[in-house]
Amino acid sequence: MAKSFNPLAPRRNQFQAKSAEIKNKMRELLDLPSNTPISIAELACMDEGCPDLETVIGIMEPGKPITTYKVHLPISDIEIEKLKDVLIQ
Amino acid sequence: MTMPEKIPVFLLSGFLGAGKSTLLNQLLEDPAFHDTAVVINEFGDVPVDHLLVRRGETTISQVSTGCLCCTGNTNISKTLFDLHFAGVYSATGKFSRVIVEMSGLGDPAPLVNALTKSQSVKRSELDKAINNIFYLAGFVTLYDVINGADTLDRHFEALKQIAFADKIVLSKTDLLDEETSEEDQKAISQGLSEINHAAEISDRTKVTLTDLFQPRSYSILQKDEDVLGWLALEEAISADPDHASHQENGEVTPSRHGTAIRTFSIVFDKPTELKRLHQFLTVLQTSAGARLLRVKGIVATKEAPDHPLVIHAVQHLIADPYRLDTWPDDDRRTRLVFITNGVEPKPVRELFSAIIENNRSSDSSLFQRLSRRVAGLFQPTDSKSKV
DSSP, X not given: OOOOOOTTSOOSOHHHHHHXXXXXXXXXXXXXXXXXXXXXXXXXXXXXXXXXXXXXXXXXXTTSOOEEEEESSOGGGOOGGXXXXXXXX | OXXXXXXXXXXXEXXXXXXXXXXXXXXXXXXXXXXXXXXXXXXXXXXXXXXXSOOOTTOXXXXXXXXXXXXHHHHHHHHHHHHHHHHHHOSSOOOSEEEEEOOTXXXXXXXXXXXXXXXXXXXXXXXXXXXXXEEEEEEEEEEETTTXXXXXXXXXXXXXXXXXXXXXXXEOGGGSOTTOOHHHHHHHHHHHHHHOSSSEEEETTTSOHHHHTSOOOOOGGGSOHHHHHHHHHHHHHHTOGGGEEEEETTEEEEOOSOTTEEEEEEXXXXXXXXXXXXXXXXXXXXXXXXXXXXXXXXXXXXSOTTSOEEEEEETTEEOOOEEOSSOSSSOOSEEEEEEEESOXXXXXXXXXXXXXXXXXXXXXXXXXXXHHHHTXXXXXXXXXXXX
16 A cells, blocks of 8 residues: 655755765765765845855865855756856955 | 853744744743743744734843844844853843744744854854854754645755654644545655655654654754755855845845745734624635735734734734734734735735725725636736845
8 A cells, every 4th residue: 555645754854965965066076975965054145136046165185174066946946957067266 | 161051043944834933832822841941033024923923921032123034144043043142141031942033034044054063164253152152952843734735845945844844743734634544644654755865754743742842952964965965055055146135234135035925924913803803804814825925913803992802813824813812013004914926016005905094905906806807817017126
C-alpha cells in the first residue's frame, strides 16, 4: 500500500537540498577535495538594483582565510550551471 | 578566593508565531523561575511583546525593537552587561539565569558566536567580559506543527533556528486534528531530526519548563557541519563592509532580512467594535495568506474598554483572542504590529481605516479593491526601505 502524504511533516528541505548542489558544484569548479567545508548563507542585499536577498558562499580551505563568493540571488533562484560566473568576480 | 559561578544564558527561538511569548508567560508564573531575567528581542517599530508577557516581580525585562542578529554581537553583549550591572547594584534585580527570547526572524549564528567564542579569538573587551560572566547553557527552538513545514521551505532563518537547537519543542500539537495519527507526529520529529540529529525533540504539552531550561553544556561541536560552517561564515561576513547595515561602536554587522520582510504598525486612539476587528482580521488574512507572517497586538474594544483584547495571528491561523484584567501600561490605545513578507503597509492601513475608522464595510467595491491590493495584485513600489 502506498504511504500516505503527511502535509505537516517537514519535507526534504529545499534550502538544504539546494545548498548541497551548490557545494558540490563549487568543489568541482574550484577543484577542491570533497571534504573541504563550504558554508552558504542568505543575506539582505543593500545594493540598488539588486534583488532583496543574496547568497554568500564561504570556502574554508585548511590553513587559509575563508574565501567568500556572492551571488546576487536568493538561494532558491540560483542556477547551478551559472555558478562558474561567480568565480569571474 | 573562589570565583563566582558563571550565569547560564538560554536562547529561546522559533519562527514568528511559534509560541515563544506563550511559553514565557507560563514560565514567569512558575515560582521555579522567579530568579530569571528575560530579554525580549522584538522585530517591530512599536514594541508590544513586552506588554503581552506578564512580568514577575523579580524579573528584569528588556526590550529592543530590531533584531539582535542584525545588530550583532555588541548589542547582545551590551544587553547582558546592562543586566549584570542592574543585578549587582539593585536589591530586586538579582538573577541566576537569563532567557533571551530571540526575534522570530532571528538568525542564531551571531548570538551563538557572541556567547561561545573562545578568548583566543580576536574580540572586544566587552565580549571578553561577558564571557567571564555568562555562558550559553542551552538553545530551545519552538516548532509550530501547523505552519512549520511551509515555514521551513520559505525562510532560511527557520532552518537555522532548528539546526542550532539542542532542544526542539513541538508547539500547537493540541491543534492537530483527531485524524492526525501518532505515526504522522513521528514523521514530524523524523523530519526535524534530518535537519538536526543531535537535538532532543519533545511535545510542548508533555515537556516541563524545568527540563527545557536546566543549565547544561551547549556544545557547537555536537552540531552538524552546517552549523559550524554558518558560525565561521558569520565571522567572515561580519568583517565584510559590503554587508554593513549598521555601524555601532565601529563594528560592522550584516543585514539578514530581505526588504520584502518588513514590519509596520497601526496605532488607533478610539475603542473599536469587536465585530469590525474580526472583519478586518478575516479580510486581511484571506487576502494576504501565508505572506501575513505575524499580527500581534493589544486592542481597545467598545465592549470592554478597561480590559484590552490581545490578538495573535500567524499566517493562516488566528488564535482565540483573550482579555487582560487591566491595561499593562498607561497607554490605552490600540497597537497592532504586522510582520509581512511582500505585503505593503499602505493597503493594510487603508483596509483598517475603511473597516474600523470609517465603517465602510458595506462598500463592496472598496473592499474588493483593497483586498486585491493587500493580496499584491497590483504593482508594488520598488522601494529599498529598511525594515
